[in-house]
Amino acid sequence: MDFQAACLRALLYSLATAAQLLAVQWYSATHHGIAFSEDGLTEHLQSLLLAAGVLLLATQAPKGRPYCHVARLLLGFLLASSIREQDAFLDTHVADGAWQVMVALVVIAALGDTWRHRRRFLAEFQGYADSFAFGLFAGGFLCTYVFSRLFGSERFWQAVLQDHYLRLFKTAAEEVTETFGYTLILFAVVELLLLARRLRRRRADERP
Incomplete structure (x- = not known):
């Protein structure tokens, strides 16, 4: 990736993130009381981000494509996360605990x-681990599954706000940071596809 391409992608990712946050701000101002509920905008955004990631990874998962085994593992991870986001719907309309089984x-x-193809996976992961795509994914994972859980904990906000504590602050903090984490993960998926395309072109150029 050259400097101009890196700057362009950084700009696009920044604009996408800013637009997302502005949308959440507008929705919160116009939908009092439900902005961060199960039917709120952040929940829908999270589902949309995960679905987009799953669909993009599905295009890279077929056998023979660059980083296909890495893509398969990430696909399983995002699909599991997507199912987890639909826990309330599945518990209500399918069966209690259905999401856990799925x-x-x-x-x-x-x-x-991954275990069956562990040698190929490990060979692919060596190249993936040194990439911008992996850095974005690691950041998104930490933001969603570690930081948002701690930052959005009730105990944390009770300690910060003391007698002024409102559950809305805790919920908003958790949902917004979780959404941002999923956004980083989607960017990481895009970067993985671009990385695979560059590798495919390089292989094609090396052929006699």
């Missing part, structure tokens, strides 16, 4: 596939 099946299938 997530377990997806995780087992993804890990099983």
Whole structure:
């Protein structure tokens, strides 16, 4: 990736992030009381970001494509996360605990596939781990699954706000940071596809 391409992508990612936050701000101002509920904008954004990531990874997962085994593992991870985001719907309209069974099946299938092709996966991961795509994914993972859980904890906000504590602050903090984390993960998926395309072109140029 050259400097101009890096700057362009940084600009596009920054604009996308800013637009997302402005949308959440507008929605919060116009939908009092439900902005961060199960039917709020952040929940829908999270589902949309995960669905987009799953669809993009599905295009890279077929056998023979560059980083296909890395893409399969990430696909399983995002699919499991997507199912987890629909827990309330699945518990209500399918069966209580249905999402847990579905997530377990997806995780087992993804890990099983990675184990069967572990040598190829490890060979691919060496190149992936040194890439911008992996850095973005690691940042998104930490933001969503570590930082948002701690930053959005009730105990944290009770300590910060003391007698002025309102659950809305805790919920807003958790949902917004979680959404940003999913956004970084989607950017990481895009970067993985671009990385795979560059590798495919390089291989084509090396052929006699």
